[in-house]
Amino acid sequence: MNAEPRPPPARPEALGFLTRLALSPRFHRLAARIPGLRWKARAEGAALFQVISGFVQSQALVALVEGRVLHVLASGAKTTEDLSRHCAIPPAPLEVLLRAGAALRLLSGDRRGRWHLAPRGAAFLTVPGLEPMVRHHHVLYRDLSDPLAFFRGQTETELAGFWPYVFGALAQEDAGLAARYSRLMAESQVLVAEDTLRLVDLSKRSHLLDVGGGTGAFLAEVGRVHPGLKLSLFDMPAVLAGVPAALRDRISLHPGSFRSDPLPVGADAISLIRVLYDHDDATVAALLAKVHAALPPGGMILVSEPMSGGDRPDPATDVYFAIYTLAMRTGRTRSAAEIAGRLRATGFTDLRQCPGDRPYVTSVVTANRP
Numbered sequence: 177m178n179a180e181p182r183p184p185p186a187r188p189e190a191l192g193f194l195t196r197l198a199l200s201p202r203f204h205r206l207a208a209r210i211p212g213l214r215w216k217a218r219a220e221g222a223a224l225f226q227v228i229s230g231f232v233q234s235q236a237l238v239a240l241v242e243g244r245v246l247h248v249l250a251s252g253a254k255t256t257e258d259l260s261r262h263c264a265i266p267p268a269p270l271e272v273l274l275r276a277g278a279a280l281r282l283l284s285g286d287r288r289g290r291w292h293l294a295p296r297g298a299a300f301l302t303v304p305g306l307e308p309m310v311r312h313h314h315v316l317y318r319d320l321s322d323p324l325a326f327f328r329g330q331t332e333t334e335l336a337g338f339w340p341y342v343f344g345a346l347a348q349e350d351a352g353l354a355a356r357y358s359r360l361m362a363e364s365q366v367l368v369a370e371d372t373l374r375l376v377d378l379s380k381r382s383h384l385l386d387v388g389g390g391t392g393a394f395l396a397e398v399g400r401v402h403p404g405l406k407l408s409l410f411d412m413p414a415v416l417a418g419v420p421a422a423l424r425d426r427i428s429l430h431p432g433s434f435r436s437d438p439l440p441v442g443a444d445a446i447s448l449i450r451v452l453y454d455h456d457d458a459t460v461a462a463l464l465a466k467v468h469a470a471l472p473p474g475g476m477i478l479v480s481e482p483m484s485g486g487d488r489p490d491p492a493t494d495v496y497f498a499i500y501t502l503a504m505r506t507g508r509t510r511s512a513a514e515i516a517g518r519l520r521a522t523g524f525t526d527l528r529q530c531p532g533d534r535p536y537v538t539s540v541v542t543a544n545r546p
């Protein structure tokens with residue numbers, strides 16, 4: 177007996193007009209003959225093939241990164257044989273990988289048989305946080321190896337163990353783990369801080385508390401832009417142990433867990449940068465209530481993280497971040513409207529939703545305590 181659930185029978189009349197056309201093989205044959213429609217059909221076909229083949233593209237990138245191909249090319253053009261020696265990949269399969277890298281515009285080949293780093297490959301090596309992000313994708317890739325089991329909740333995900341701090345105080349017991357994860361976060365924080373500070377005005381605030389602020393990378397950037405602002409950082413003790421010595425005079429440190437400890441009072445702005453999406457709704461509700469209690473009247477809450485597109489699902493956040501946070505088993509990628517709704521329900525007013533120009537880096541919601 178077939179254990180798979182059966183789909184209901186197709187009823188084209190229940191579908192939208194364009195979807196109905198796309199279900200018709202006759203329409204596909206017609207579209208291939210009419211110039212305007214042919215162009216549209218080809219573009220749609222290419223987009224569909226991107227979706228189908230995306231995982232192979234990502235794995236080719238992982239091989240180029242872990243084989244150090246892009247790094248070696250950063251020192252100058254090389255032949256396939258040179259690269260084979262440097263990267264310990266036999267020439268024939270390396271040639272396939274290099275051609276894939278060229279198709280992805282990470283590198284390019286010339287007529288003399290040499291390979292060059294392309295601007296996109298150079299940007300990959302330069303933008304902070306991208307390389308560590310790609311290097312830790314093995315974990316998510318394994319979690320998704322049986323995607324249907326994953327979405328049915330039958331997979332014990334490795335990512336749920338990769339971020340064990342979410343479940344309690346494990347990070348406090350494992351300093352190595354805390355250091356590894358803090359490094360990943362701090363490296364990618366540079367872009368998040370830049371975009372957040374473009375979207376939010378902190379110039380009228382006197383004291384900012386960053387809750388779940390890791391090793392202080394966001395506050396370091398805030399301090400550079402607003403030298404007069406008093407800065408405080410609240411995070412788990414094992415994480416705060418990694419705050420660089422150079423920041424310790426500038427920032428006051430408050431070790432604790434927002435699950436079990438109250439937040440320090442005195443700040444007129446509190447930021448939650450890439451914190452809410454790690455947690456389930458109950459934890460988020462309790463945390464927002466603690467932020468509300470710690471702020472004075474007129475105090476501002478600032479939430480910054482990649483957000484779902486809500487009514488218009490976003491190709492970056494509703495695929496990558498939503499599935500990533502689902503794999504964590506405790507997290508959820510929320511839309512700006514949902515976060516604003518939660519802030520309103522906690523008692524905040526003056527809600528502002530500020531979509532980022534790079535939604536895969538961050539978007540912002542702010543509100544005030546009345």
Ligand SMILES: C[S@@+](CC[C@H](N)C(=O)[O-])C[C@H]1O[C@@H](n2cnc3c(N)ncnc32)[C@H](O)[C@@H]1O
Binds near residue numbers: 368
């Ligand atoms: C995804 S990281 C973001 C770090 C930093 N804000 C950034 O954007 O780079 C989430 C942070 O929340 C902290 N965190 C998680 N649970 C916490 C808790 N119960 N109390 C305090 N901090 C917590 C983690 O230690 C971590 O630094």
